[in-house]
Amino acid sequence: xxxxxxxxxxxxxxxxxxxxxxxxxxxxxxxxxxxxxxxxxxxxxxxxxxxxxxxxxxxxxxxxxxxxxxxxxxxxxxxxxxxxxxxxxxxxxxxxxxxxxxxxxxxxxxxxxxxxxxxxxxxxxxxxxxxxxxxxxxxxxxxxxxxxxxxxxxxxxxxxxxxxxxxxxxxxxxxxxxxxxxxxxxxxxxxxxxxxxxxxxxxxxxxxxxxxxxxxxxxxxxxxxxxxxxxxxxxxxxxxxxxxxxxxxxxxxxxxxxxxxxxxxxxxxxxxxxxxxxxxxxxxxxxxxxxxxxxxxxxxxxxx
Amino acid sequence: xxxxxxxxxxxxxxxxxxxxxxxxxxxxxxxxxxxxxxxxxxxxxxxxxxxxxxxxxxxxxxxxxxxxxxxxxxxxxxxxxxxxxxxxxxxxxxxxxxxxxxxxxxxxxxxxxxxxxxxxxxxxxxxxxxxxxxxxxxxxxxxxxxxxxxxxxxxxxxxxxxxxxxxxxxxxxxxxxxxxxxxxxxxxxxxxxxxxxxxxxxxxxxxxxxxxxxxxxxxxxxxxxxxxxxxxxxxxxxxxxxxxxxxxxxxxxxxxxxxxxxxxxxxxxxxxxxxxxxxxxxxxxxxxxxxxxxxxxxxxxxxx
Numbered sequence: 337x338x339x340x341x342x343x344x345x346x347x348x349x350x351x352x353x354x355x356x357x358x359x360x361x362x363x364x365x366x367x368x369x370x371x372x373x374x375x376x377x378x379x380x381x382x383x384x385x386x387x388x389x390x391x392x393x394x395x396x397x398x399x400x401x402x403x404x405x406x407x408x409x410x411x412x413x414x415x416x417x418x419x420x421x422x423x424x425x426x427x428x429x430x431x432x433x434x435x436x437x438x439x440x441x442x443x444x445x446x447x448x449x450x451x452x453x454x455x456x457x458x459x460x461x462x463x464x465x466x467x468x469x470x471x472x473x474x475x476x477x478x479x480x481x482x483x484x485x486x487x488x489x490x491x492x493x494x495x496x497x498x499x500x501x502x503x504x505x506x507x508x509x510x511x512x513x514x515x516x517x518x519x520x521x522x523x524x525x526x527x528x529x530x531x532x533x534x535x536x537x538x539x540x541x542x543x544x545x546x547x548x549x550x551x552x553x554x555x556x557x558x559x560x561x562x563x564x565x566x567x568x569x570x571x572x573x574x575x576x577x578x579x580x581x582x583x584x585x586x587x588x589x590x591x592x593x594x595x596x597x598x599x600x601x602x603x604x605x606x607x608x609x610x611x612x613x614x615x616x617x618x619x620x621x622x623x624x625x626x627x628x629x630x631x632x633x634x635x636x637x638x639x640x
Numbered sequence: 641x642x643x644x645x646x647x648x649x650x651x652x653x654x655x656x657x658x659x660x661x662x663x664x665x666x667x668x669x670x671x672x673x674x675x676x677x678x679x680x681x682x683x684x685x686x687x688x689x690x691x692x693x694x695x696x697x698x699x700x701x702x703x704x705x706x707x708x709x710x711x712x713x714x715x716x717x718x719x720x721x722x723x724x725x726x727x728x729x730x731x732x733x734x735x736x737x738x739x740x741x742x743x744x745x746x747x748x749x750x751x752x753x754x755x756x757x758x759x760x761x762x763x764x765x766x767x768x769x770x771x772x773x774x775x776x777x778x779x780x781x782x783x784x785x786x787x788x789x790x791x792x793x794x795x796x797x798x799x800x801x802x803x804x805x806x807x808x809x810x811x812x813x814x815x816x817x818x819x820x821x822x823x824x825x826x827x828x829x830x831x832x833x834x835x836x837x838x839x840x841x842x843x844x845x846x847x848x849x850x851x852x853x854x855x856x857x858x859x860x861x862x863x864x865x866x867x868x869x870x871x872x873x874x875x876x877x878x879x880x881x882x883x884x885x886x887x888x889x890x891x892x893x894x895x896x897x898x899x900x901x902x903x904x905x906x907x908x909x910x911x912x913x914x915x916x917x918x919x920x921x922x923x924x925x926x927x928x929x930x931x932x933x934x935x936x937x938x939x940x941x942x943x944x
Contacts (some may be wrong), residue, residue: 350787425823519729522866543847545866554941555860563825601944608854631944637858638942640905 337477339583340379340450341368343459344439345388345407347398349419350614352426352566357492357614361392363416364459367569369604370556370619371576372457373401374627375584379450381406381469383438385413392547398620408444413437426567427541446472449497455583455590455625457575458502463494470501478582478590480504482575487583488514500532503591506575512538522553534591537578537600539571547600551593559608559634566614570607573616577606577627578606605630642782643887644683644754645672646773647763647876648743649692649700649711653723654918656730656870661918665696667711667720668763668786671873674923675880675910676761678931679888682880683754684875685710685773687742689717702924712748717741728835730871731845759887759894761879762806764788767798774805782886782894784808786879792818804836807895816842825850826857838895841882841904843875851904855897860904863912863938870918874911877923880929881910909934 343365349358365382372378380402386409396402414437443465451472456479458466466481473479479502487495488511495515499505505528513519516527521538524546529538532599535549544557581602587595605627612618647669650895653662669686676682684706690713700706718741726733747769755776760783762770770785772834777783783806791799792815799819803809809832817823820831825842829852848861885906890898909931916922 364936520866520868522864526866540847543844544859544861546861552941553864554863554944555848555864556942556944557850557861560826560857560859562824562830564824598944635944637856638860638944640860640902640939640942 337378337454337583338377338452339371339372339455339457339458339579340381340446340453340473341365341457341576341579342381342446342461342466343368344416344461345382345384346418348568348615349417349432350566350568351421351624353422353424354565357566357612360615361395362418362615364572366396366616367572367610368457368459368576368579369402370399370616371573372580372583373399373609374577374622375580375608377401377403378580379403379406379453381446383408383410383413383441383443383444385409385415385437386411388415395620396617405543406444406447406450410420410438410441413569415443420568422567426564429617443468444585451475454478455579456480457579458482459572463487463491463498466497467494467501470498478503480575480579482571483511485511485514496531499528502533504535504537504596505533506537506539508539508541508571512536521561522548535596539574541567541570545574545600547596549593549596550579554593554597554600555582557638558602559604559607559630560637561611563612565612567611568614569610573610574603574607576603578603601631601634602627605634641758641887642681642683643676643759643761644685644750644757644777645669645676645761645763645880645883645885646685646748646750646770647672648720649686649688650720650722651747652872652919653721654870654872655725657726657728658869658916661870661875664697664919666722666872666919667802668876668919670700671876671886671914672761672763672880672883673706673921674703675877675914676884677703678881678926678928679884679906681705681707682712683707684882685748685750685754685756687712687714687717687745687748689713689719689741690715692719693740699920699924709828710748710751710754714742714745717745724872726871727872730868735942741892747772753877755779759881759883760780760784762786763876763879767791767795767802771798771802771805774802782807782914784810784879785884786810786875787815789818800835803832806837808900809837810841812875813827813842813844816840828854839900841920843878845871845874847868849878849904849908851900853897853900858897858901860908861942863934864941865912865915867916872918873914877914878907878911880907882907905935905938906931
């Protein structure tokens with residue numbers, strides 16, 4: 337069933353302990369859509385400036401499942417750009433610069449042809465913008481949002497309104513702690529459920545993820561790998577793999593505990609491929625067959 | 641088959657963010673033996689001073705599977721005592737004081753009647769002492785050692801000799817990194833296998849554990865719980881549950897990947913009960929039925 341993502345397309349400059357990449361394709365919408373495209377069509381709503389390199393448009397086009405009818409190329413505007421440097425253990429990073437560009441302008445519109453989307457992912461942006469997007473998508477059956485510390489600190493009231501309208505929330509553990517004041521991830525998850533969603537996925541980076549759902553709890557380790565090049569986009573590819581798997585699943589209740597749990601294994605594995613390169617290099621050569629093989633390997637690794 | 645542990649019995653003073661306990665029963669051998677006793681008999685080799693409180697002897701006696709024939713009570717000596725304070729997130733701790741007492745004396749002897757032990761756990765102490773213990777246990781089929789940063793820094797040559805003689809090593813991630821110089825846990829694990837053992841279990845506290853084995857890799861999250869009182873002894877109860885499960889298993893090859901993986905689920909769950917109280921309070925009321933029920937719940941939580 338139709339999946340839509342609203343997010344950013346950006347130009348990233350990334351430094352990791354083992355290398356760096358300058359002005360490469362990035363952004364939450366980009367990573368999410370590329371990851372989800374392995375499972376079926378995905379509609380991307382985002383804006384770029386007229387400085388957006390044609391080569392990057394070609395990269396987006398490489399992911400054939402991505403429907404770019406919601407991509408606005410704005411004359412006289414600049415594309416969002418971000419630079420970051422990862423800490424030696426790659427568990428944290430510092431932002432070097434942020435050039436908001438089109439992100440400081442009016443959000444992109446959801447095209448009429450996208451209004452019938454059933455699966456909705458609202459990548460991280462101001463919660464009032466997320467809410468505006470959500471309200472245009474009245475045919476939704478499952479809506480999931482991401483958020484970040486900036487909005488928890490500066491727009492909590494808007495975020496709380498949003499949380500009453502989404503089915504799921506995906507966020508990092510630090511952010512869950514900030515949102516709830518609870519250090520324990522299970523306690524933080526339960527607290528967030530009281531704010532509205534049916535489930536919350538607390539991401540812990542290399543330590544995996546915790547699903548706290550109305551109907552139970554699931555714990556998933558990350559895929560153990562030595563091949564770690566650049567964590568940029570792993571949260572978004574994780575969400576993309578998860579939502580792609582949900583949207584392509586025949587489950588009559590995609591928000592059910594068992595559906596989300598299986599989908600999280602796919603998110604974990606798509607992210608484990610993404611971390612193997614800068615930008616979308618690894619995803620460009622990735623196949624669904626490779627994903628399925630690693631999902632099976634992962635399922636065996638975590639069986640007890 | 642007969643399981644033996646060589647380790648410490650101590651008197652602990654512990655401060656956590658939610659409370660404290662003064663001069664309570666602790667020590668690696670104590671926690672290990674209590675945990676393993678749910679699976680069958682376990683032989684404890686350790687020494688205490690004549691200051692060791694009779695009430696603590698009663699607590700040890702409460703765990704009926706623990707064979708105390710290897711417990712030396714030394715006249716004129718003092719029992720090992722340790723004080724520690726956990727950080728607010730309970731992932732780290734500072735040592736407040738250490739009174740070595742009997743630990744500064746000759747190590748306890750392995751009784752003749754214990755020499756036929758098949759399963760051996762060498763809890764953390766100087767690797768040359770571990771080696772001395774190991775050499776007395778010539779009937780062993782599976783020997784596993786713990787270690788710590790102190791010995792990696794001060795007795796690495798002895799540790800490397802030990803590693804060529806044990807089947808498995810259990811240690812914290814920080815210690816694995818220190819031992820190998822590798823930040824990536826899979827890389828660190830593979831490096832340790834080159835030092836001799838057939839498998840290594842890298843403990844990550846609340847983030848679970850990674851098994852790197854000659855025959856593959858397994859990742860286990862911790863049991864997600866809100867009931868966190870005191871992490872003291874969790875590493876030792878984890879090892880005790882693991883070794884107890886291995887010693888009581890009918891597997892013809894207890895060191896095989898599948899055997900270790902299943903045993904680690906038991907270690908994870910016994911540790912998850914231990915964290916619910918100070919000292920051995922929770923283990924004193926724990927039943928094997930409760931362990932098995934939570935192991936089943938855990939297996940469902942990590943299934944994808």
